[in-house]
Amino acid sequence: MNVHVHPTQEFRFMRPDDGIKKGDPLLVVDDISLSFGGVKAITDISFDILKGEIRAIIGPNGAGKTSMLNVINGFYHPQKGTITFRGQKRSRMRPHEAANHGIARTFQNIALFNGMSVLDNIMTGRITLMKRNMLWQALWRGPAETEEIENREIVERIIDFLEIEYIRKTPVGRLPYGLQKRVELGRALAAEPSLLLLDEPMAGMNLEEKEDMSRYILDVNQQFGTTIALIEHDMGVVMDLSDRVVVLDYGQKIGDGTPDAVRNNQDVIDAYLGVSHD
Amino acid sequence: MLYREAGDFKTTYRADEQTFPIRSERWLFWTVMVLAFAVVPFFINDYWNKAVLVPFLVWALAALGLNILTGYCGQVSLGTGGFMAVGAFACYKIMTAFPDLNMFIVVVLSGFVTAGVGILFGLPSLRIKGFYLAVATLAAQFFLIWVFNKFPWFYNYSASGQITAPERTILGIAVTGPNSLPWATYLFCLAIVFVFAWVARNLTRGRIGRSWMAIRDMDIAAEIIGVSPLRAKLSAFAVSSFYIGMAGALFFSVYLGAAEVTEAFGIDKSFLALFMVIIGGLGSILGSFLGAGFLVLLPVLFKNIMVNQFGWPTDVAAHLQIMLIGGLIIFFLIVEPHGLAQLWRLTKEKLRLWPFPY
Numbered sequence: 231m232n233v234h235v236h237p238t239q240e241f242r243f244m245r246p247d248d249g250i251k252k253g254d255p256l257l258v259v260d261d262i263s264l265s266f267g268g269v270k271a272i273t274d275i276s277f278d279i280l281k282g283e284i285r286a287i288i289g290p291n292g293a294g295k296t297s298m299l300n301v302i303n304g305f306y307h308p309q310k311g312t313i314t315f316r317g318q319k320r321s322r323m324r325p326h327e328a329a330n331h332g333i334a335r336t337f338q339n340i341a342l343f344n345g346m347s348v349l350d351n352i353m354t355g356r357i358t359l360m361k362r363n364m365l366w367q368a369l370w371r372g373p374a375e376t377e378e379i380e381n382r383e384i385v386e387r388i389i390d391f392l393e394i395e396y397i398r399k400t401p402v403g404r405l406p407y408g409l410q411k412r413v414e415l416g417r418a419l420a421a422e423p424s425l426l427l428l429d430e431p432m433a434g435m436n437l438e439e440k441e442d443m444s445r446y447i448l449d450v451n452q453q454f455g456t457t458i459a460l461i462e463h464d465m466g467v468v469m470d471l472s473d474r475v476v477v478l479d480y481g482q483k484i485g486d487g488t489p490d491a492v493r494n495n496q497d498v499i500d501a502y503l504g505v506s507h508d
Numbered sequence: 509m510l511y512r513e514a515g516d517f518k519t520t521y522r523a524d525e526q527t528f529p530i531r532s533e534r535w536l537f538w539t540v541m542v543l544a545f546a547v548v549p550f551f552i553n554d555y556w557n558k559a560v561l562v563p564f565l566v567w568a569l570a571a572l573g574l575n576i577l578t579g580y581c582g583q584v585s586l587g588t589g590g591f592m593a594v595g596a597f598a599c600y601k602i603m604t605a606f607p608d609l610n611m612f613i614v615v616v617l618s619g620f621v622t623a624g625v626g627i628l629f630g631l632p633s634l635r636i637k638g639f640y641l642a643v644a645t646l647a648a649q650f651f652l653i654w655v656f657n658k659f660p661w662f663y664n665y666s667a668s669g670q671i672t673a674p675e676r677t678i679l680g681i682a683v684t685g686p687n688s689l690p691w692a693t694y695l696f697c698l699a700i701v702f703v704f705a706w707v708a709r710n711l712t713r714g715r716i717g718r719s720w721m722a723i724r725d726m727d728i729a730a731e732i733i734g735v736s737p738l739r740a741k742l743s744a745f746a747v748s749s750f751y752i753g754m755a756g757a758l759f760f761s762v763y764l765g766a767a768e769v770t771e772a773f774g775i776d777k778s779f780l781a782l783f784m785v786i787i788g789g790l791g792s793i794l795g796s797f798l799g800a801g802f803l804v805l806l807p808v809l810f811k812n813i814m815v816n817q818f819g820w821p822t823d824v825a826a827h828l829q830i831m832l833i834g835g836l837i838i839f840f841l842i843v844e845p846h847g848l849a850q851l852w853r854l855t856k857e858k859l860r861l862w863p864f865p866y
Contacts, residue, residue, distance in 0.1 A: 324736075329734030342726070343725035343730075345791060354721075354722050354730075355733055357735055360714075367710060368711055374710070374714055383521065421733065
């Protein structure tokens with residue numbers, strides 16, 4: 231069996247997109263409201279994410295950004311509104327079902343599996359794409375091992391892409407923060423997502439790490455054609471990376487458009503800088 | 509300089525993912541296996557069989573089972589004794605109902621019965637975690653023992669309430685009952701433990717093992733990347749109970765020969781297995797063996813040294829032995845909270861660089 235994969239060999243995610251072309255809406259959020267008891271986290275929000283774009287979601291703390299991501303990947307169930315993903319209206323679903331449909335994400339606070347190595351963490355990202363049942367797994371030699379090695383090859387290409395070859399066998403708990411964030415991106419990429427949700431991928435990073443991470447995000451978007459929705463507080467990063475920005479404040483949408491349009495939107499400026507109420 | 513990886517290159521992912529990636533480690537493993545399978549059976553006597561090797565193997569199997577659940581999937585269980593009882597009674601019922609059945613099949617079937625019961629008692633794990641789950645599994649322990657005492661059908665209405673293992677064979681050789689020979693029972697247990705330790709290694713290295721560890725390390729993240737908590741947790745309960753059930757079947761049929769449920773499978777057995785897993789190393793196959801070795805073999809060793817070598821009275825030796833074991837447990841947990849397996853791993857890391865510090 232030839233297991234040597236040339237690093238420049240084309241590596242493009244193959245998840246079928248049901249005829250959705252670049253520029254068509256991949257995910258449409260329509261009139262979503264989410265509340266916890268009396269607390270309204272999100273009120274009547276609608277926006278769409280087009281295939282192939284980088285869509286930023288910004289807003290002050292507590293605006294409902296992370297709640298929005300949690301709604302998209304099925305962790306919260308909104309009281310009102312619909313989500314259409316890849317042209318299909320989505321019924322209430324559990325997070326692991328959303329993952330099966332091609333939505334992957336990273337977390338604001340790193341949520342890696344600390345007891346496992348970098349390689350195992352990224353391999354876990356492919357869990358929805360590995361199918362051999364327990365009997366084959368118990369035997370190992372044969373189909374289970376073949377499947378493992380096929381997936382390992384793809385994971386090795388992600389490791390190569392993220393330049394973390396030298397730490398592939400290191401337990402993630404021993405890694406510095408910036409590398410952990412990178413491994414988490416690798417784990418999300420391993421699922422070959424059609425929609426990648428990044429929740430503050432650059433939180434707590436220094437300038438150099440931010441530049442690296444921005445490069446990876448752009449490369450993922452351009453090389454793999456992955457659609458990305460990202461939450462970020464660093465406005466410089468948001469304005470440079472994203473194609474379109476949606477702005478939330480107190481659970482409501484106050485702006486939506488290109489970075490330039492949003493930058494000059496009076497509501498957005500007021501939300502960020504505050505406004506006198508007299 | 510025996511242990512090193514310089515010059516030990518891997519050119520395929522398959523070679524990279526083998527269980528013992530370093531050549532000297534592979535040699536050590538196979539040497540031990542050849543000794544265990546081909547040399548020990550010629551020298552084994554009844555004492556070594558009954559007091560040392562069979563209990564070690566049976567408890568290693570039980571610890572392996574609990575380690576899958578607690579060490580790999582992070583679900584604390586105090587029901588090990590109860591599940592071992594299920595395995596023992598399943599074994600007894602199958603042995604008496606089908607006298608001609610090969611004993612190996614009997615033990616595996618007992619494992620499957622226990623797996624079913626394990627899934628049932630694993631259901632609370634979908635809602636509760638940690639200490640609360642431990643308490644829920646404690647309920648399993650008491651409930652199962654009560655059931656086996658309450659309903660005489662389980663012990664075939666015998667007057668004493670005991671279950672006694674009749675003589676059963678593999679290929680015409682008795683492995684249970686009073687006429688079984690030491691080498692036969694030893695090899696029988698060793699073969700089962702070898703095969704299923706290998707299976708455990710395979711299950712934990714691949715997709716299923718990773719889904720367990722993902723649930724253990726961060727269940728919410730695991731669910732968001734596509735692990736179904738229901739399937740991961742219940743499969744861990746099933747596989748774990750399968751192992752523990754087989755251990756219970758062997759414990760009753762090969763080791764004890766006759767058992768009374770309250771005495772043989774009480775709560776102390778649950779704790780014993782849990783201690784083995786914690787001392788040996790959570791989430792490690794080797795750790796299950798080291799933990800079982802620590803808690804089964806050390807008492808025997810101390811007793812031999814104190815009674816046979818020093819000639820001390822048996823009761824003094826027994827008390828001293830309990831104190832020594834307790835002290836050693838504390839010592840090892842302070843030296844390395846992650847267990848003997850981690851200690852071994854660190855030793856290997858140091859050995860790789862020896863004699864240089866880094």
